[in-house]
Amino acid sequence: FAATAVQAAVTPQDNVDVLARQAPGTPQFECHSDCGNALGGSRSGRHCDNSTWTELFEECLECANQFNIWRHYGNGLTAAAEACGLSAVPSPSTGGAAPVESTTAP
Template sequence: MATFRVSVFLAVLAAVFVQATVLEANSPSLAALIHRQAPGTPQYACHENCGNALAAGRAEGHCENSTWIGYYEACLDCALDFDIWKHYEKGVTAAASTCGLTPTPSPSGPASASPSVTGGVPSTTASPSTAAPSPTTPPVTSPSATGSATGVTSVRVTV
C-alpha cells in the first residue's frame, strides 16, 4: 500500500511539473525573460538597477541610503531605453513616493537631448545651422549660451 501511495504521489508531482513547463514555455514573456538575462549587457544592468531600486526601496530608511539612490537614479536613466518601466513602475514609484519623490524616467533616443544642469549653471550646446535662408523665410539663428557661477546666463545669437 505504501508503494502505491508513493507511486501516485510521484505521478501527480510529474504531472504538475509537466503542466508548469508547458504553461511557461507558451508564455509570451519567456523569450523576453531569457533575453534580459544575458549578464554583462546594458539591458541586464538596467533590470538589475530597477529591481534593486524596487527591492531596496522596501527597507526602512532607504530614502537616505546612497546605494538605493544610485539604483533609483540609474533605473530612471535606462528604463525607457529598454522598455522595462512598465515592469518596475508600480514598485519603484511606491518606494520613491515615501521619500517625497515622483519618478520620471528619462526619455530615450536622440529626441531626449535637452539642456543639462551642472553645478546649478544651465548649459546648452547647439550645432551651427547649415540651412541657407530662403527669401520668404527669416534667417536661421543658432544660439550659443554661456553661464557663470552667479547663475546669470547670457545668450549670444549668431545670424
C-alpha cells in the first residue's frame, strides 16, 4: 500500500529533470555532475581547503541557473559555502543579456 501511495505521488513531470541529466557528455549532464559532486564533497566537513571541491562548486555556480537546477542543489551548497566563508550566488542564466541599469532619466 505504501509503495502505491508513493508511486501515485510521482508525476511524469517529476522525472523530466532526472531523464534530462542522464545524457552523458551534454552540458546539462556535466552541470548536474559538478553540482552533485560539490554537494557530496561538502559532506566530509573538510571541503573548504579542497581545490577539487572549490572547482566543482565554482563550475556549478556558473551553470546552475542556465539549466534551472539550483533549486536541487542550492540549499546544501549554500550551507557548504557559508561554512567556508564563501558566497553561493549562481551566475545569471546565459539565456539572455544581464539587465543593465540605466543612468538616464525616463
